[in-house]
Amino acid sequence: MALRRVVMFGEDTLRKTSRKVEVFDDKLWVLLDDMQQTMDQFGGVGLASPQVGILRRVIVVEDSDTEKRVELVNPVITKEVGQQREVEGCLSSPGEWGYVKRPERISLTASNRYGKEFQLDAKGVFAITICHEIDHLNGKLFTDLADEMVEDEEELEKAKRSRNRKCKRKKKRR
Numbered sequence: 732m733a734l735r736r737v738v739m740f741g742e743d744t745l746r747k748t749s750r751k752v753e754v755f756d757d758k759l760w761v762l763l764d765d766m767q768q769t770m771d772q773f774g775g776v777g778l779a780s781p782q783v784g785i786l787r788r789v790i791v792v793e794d795s796d797t798e799k800r801v802e803l804v805n806p807v808i809t810k811e812v813g814q815q816r817e818v819e820g821c822l823s824s825p826g827e828w829g830y831v832k833r834p835e836r837i838s839l840t841a842s843n844r845y846g847k848e849f850q851l852d853a854k855g856v857f858a859i860t861i862c863h864e865i866d867h868l869n870g871k872l873f874t875d876l877a878d879e880m881v882e883d884e885e886e887l888e889k890a891k892r893s894r895n896r897k898c899k900r901k902k903k904r905r
């Protein structure tokens with residue numbers, strides 16, 4: 732396993748569209764392992780492969796209710812219900828925060844690292860995380876969607892607390 736460099740806002744890679752994974756081989760597993768390790772190092776609840784410079788449809792997300800990580804290969808959202816608006820940030824843009832509107836609940840299909848397809852339902856902060864990371868696969872950044880950026884430190888803490896209240900487990904989050 733190896734730590735990968737996190738690509739930052741302003742770099743072209745983050746604006747490109749990622750390609751579908753066709754081969755579920757050891758190259759993919761190394762990428763996933765490295766993404767896991769990069770998340771361990773830098774924190775955050777999600778990472779998309781373009782953020783480590785690889786344009787493949789691969790994301791790793793943490794379920795904010797169970798704190799378990801899920802690897803999603805070729806994720807496709809099949810259903811969106813409701814709306815929520817919470818503060819978001821991104822490992823590729825430390826210190827930048829903004830309010831984004833997202834669906835409250837989503838359903839999706841994806842494959843695991845061995846190519847086995849499965850279905851997943853997500854709500855609340857987990858749904859936000861998945862939508863944010865899938866956007867990365869399409870070259871879209873949260874700042875494109877944010878209707879308000881949060882600059883004030885106190886305002887930001889309040890916004891994070893409000894978002895974290897949606898999580899079942901109350902671990903302190905970034």
Ligand code: NI
Pocket residue numbers: 820821822823863864867
């Ligand atoms: Ni991001």
